[in-house]
């Protein structure tokens with residue numbers, strides 16, 4: 107496994123690579139959700155590249171950039187085990203040199219849900235992901251369904267800007283009680299961690315109602331809100347039933363829909379979703 111820290115080195119290795127390149131961009135502190143992306147990339151490509159970069163531009167001023175968990179040694183051991191070929195771990199200065207002043211911004215699908223709560227977040231994500239795509243030049247890039255809006259936004263960027271790669275979205279990996287794997291779960295205290303299981307219960311409740319024929323989106327939102335509200339440690343940020351493609355809120359579920367939510371447990375904000 108090659109570990110590279112500069113863009114020049116990464117590009118040089120890319121020029122020497124043969125066959126398809128599968129790319130998994132991450133912010134490190136890897137868990138089984140990330141490893142599912144790496145495994146899938148390994149199965150489908152000749153070369154696997156993983157980046158580890160905690161991207162400062164996608165964090166708001168009041169968010170957890172400096173506290174974001176990091177454990178590079180452990181990450182590298184896990185990636186080696188998954189037979190990763192190249193790990194790209196640039197510094198902040200390498201990605202954003204002093205004179206940096208170009209941004210990639212996607213419209214409309216970045217506006218609702220996470221976009222409305224985290225101004226500038228998706229601008230940071232699309233800018234860094236576009237840069238990483240230009241540096242790594244992958245055949246395929248892998249993203250988790252857990253960050254459903256991020257996956258939608260990146261697909262839109264790739265389509266709108268005619269980028270030459272395929273985006274693959276991999277199902278969410280969950281703990282045994284349904285809590286979606288996330289690097290931020292480490293912030294939860296034991297009570298909050300237990301309480302967080304209410305998110306998946308709410309999503310499966312919505313799914314159950316939908317499978318039973320319920321098509322009124324407001325009814326599903328209300329049922330989810332009512333279940334989550336029974337958990338005293340949970341503070342709802344949003345509960346949404348939206349068009350799975352445009353992410354616009356639905357009145358009636360007459361097309362593929364995304365049930366998604368953001369809920370705070372203490373200082374930790376968790377998101378999750380399920381496709382209807």
Ligand code: PAF
Nearest residue numbers: 131132133161231234253
């Ligand atoms: O999903 C993440 O970990 C990040 O948003 C990403 C895609 C690596 C960009 O920094």
